Amino acid sequence: MNDQPATSASPTRAEHAAGMAEYRAEGARLAKQLGNRGPVRFDENGKLHPDILAAYWEKGFYVFEGVIDAAELEELRADANNMIERAPVNRDAKVDAQGRPALGLDFATLPYTFIKPLSDPWGGTDVLGGRHPTQMTQPKAAEDAPEDVLYLMRSMCQSMDSGLRLYGHPQLLTIAEGINGADFVPFNDAIFVKQPGLGGSVSWHQDGVTHWDSPDWNEGIHGFNFQVQLYPSTTGNCLWVVPGTHKDGRADIKQIVADNGGSDMLPGAVPLTCQGGDVTIVNRQALHGSFANTSPDLRVSLTFGFHRRASVLGQSGALSVRAEDVYSEQRVFERSAVIAVAINARKNYHTGEAPYHYQPFAGLEDDHRLTDETYDRVIRDYSLKDLAI
Numbered sequence: 001m002n003d004q005p006a007t008s009a010s011p012t013r014a015e016h017a018a019g020m021a022e023y024r025a026e027g028a029r030l031a032k033q034l035g036n037r038g039p040v041r042f043d044e045n046g047k048l049h050p051d052i053l054a055a056y057w058e059k060g061f062y063v064f065e066g067v068i069d070a071a072e073l074e075e076l077r078a079d080a081n082n083m084i085e086r087a088p089v090n091r092d093a094k095v096d097a098q099g100r101p102a103l104g105l106d107f108a109t110l111p112y113t114f115i116k117p118l119s120d121p122w123g124g125t126d127v128l129g130g131r132h133p134t135q136m137t138q139p140k141a142a143e144d145a146p147e148d149v150l151y152l153m154r155s156m157c158q159s160m161d162s163g164l165r166l167y168g169h170p171q172l173l174t175i176a177e178g179i180n181g182a183d184f185v186p187f188n189d190a191i192f193v194k195q196p197g198l199g200g201s202v203s204w205h206q207d208g209v210t211h212w213d214s215p216d217w218n219e220g221i222h223g224f225n226f227q228v229q230l231y232p233s234t235t236g237n238c239l240w241v242v243p244g245t246h247k248d249g250r251a252d253i254k255q256i257v258a259d260n261g262g263s264d265m266l267p268g269a270v271p272l273t274c275q276g277g278d279v280t281i282v283n284r285q286a287l288h289g290s291f292a293n294t295s296p297d298l299r300v301s302l303t304f305g306f307h308r309r310a311s312v313l314g315q316s317g318a319l320s321v322r323a324e325d326v327y328s329e330q331r332v333f334e335r336s337a338v339i340a341v342a343i344n345a346r347k348n349y350h351t352g353e354a355p356y357h358y359q360p361f362a363g364l365e366d367d368h369r370l371t372d373e374t375y376d377r378v379i380r381d382y383s384l385k386d387l388a389i
């Protein structure tokens with residue numbers, strides 16, 4: 001990581017926010033013209049509506065309004081807040097702010113990542129396959145800002161009961177099926193926490209790293225990510241996307257930033273503003289990023305992705321997965337089992353809702369009920385089996 005404190009040349013929080021005001025307004029104006037937001041709609045067969053699919057494939061992202069109802073949103077907020085409160089007090093600590101053992105000390109990998117306030121930890125580094133080649137503006141934090149702030153929280157299906165149930169949400173899984181086919185498989189999950197005046201940036205990047213030079217390359221080959229927004233996400237704290245870039249192959253980000261006079265305010269980018277309970281999908285090949293949160297608003301985004309099975313099978317570990325891992329049939333089955341257990345966890349809780357039928361586990365539902373045994377076998381440390389490409 002490269003989360004060094006800002007220098008004396010860095011803007012203050014107020015200067016950063018003011019310097020972006022015009023860009024934000026222009027982005028919001030462009031976003032309104034795109035026609036890729038609204039409630040989720042399905043066709044007469046219960047499949048994702050073709051008009052939504054067409055808009056997604058054209059723009060590379062879609063904003064679904066009001067997918068998560070108020071009761072579920074409250075549960076997700078409560079569980080995410082619990083996870084935040086139970087984080088270690090800093091990156092080296094073992095206890096939370098109240099002196100309790102931090103959550104996740106017994107996980108194979110600690111589920112928290114910390115950074116310096118308002119920093120860009122990945123920009124201009126080799127981490128995550130070097131996919132963030134330029135660094136964002138890192139404004140100066142306030143004098144009284146903490147040393148370390150939370151950036152990412154992982155393993156939501158293990159850390160949050162409501163997170164496991166969300167992973168089995170029938171509408172979200174129907175969207176995943178519409179994009180990646182009925183035999184779709186999981187990627188990973190991470191919760192981005194952008195605290196007001198403290199949250200760091202995520203430098204401009206494209207997510208995928210495996211298939212850029214593949215003879216079968218196409219606009220859907222690296223899958224997509226959901227983001228479930230727990231709070232309103234604004235032009236001051238949200239994710240930004242350059243529409244249509246998922247179709248163009250690997251972007252020369254260094255050149256794009258250089259052509260923009262070195263500024264990280266890339267032309268044509270649009271903000272994915274949302275209300276709490278809205279859900280976005282972003283193609284993992286789209287050029288996207290987010291700025292340091294110099295706004296007064298918190299953003300918490302539950303982020304989890306899905307792939308086409310064919311994109312993953314036989315590939316090797318990438319991004320935060322060990323390069324020596326191979327995505328065999330067995331590995332794909334074991335990671336996909338999290339979906340099957342999540343569907344059952346949701347069915348037990350939301351008894352009036354029709355559960356999603358996950359084709360790869362047809363006939364195997366009884367082996368994937370949520371029990372102590374399946375928890376240990378499937379959910380515990382499931383992120384070690386992530387399928388990153």
Ligand SMILES: O=C(O)CCC(=O)C(=O)O
Pocket residue numbers: 192202207225238239288289290301303
């Ligand atoms: O939500 C953010 O700020 C960044 C998300 C992102 O870059 C990603 O999911 O790849």
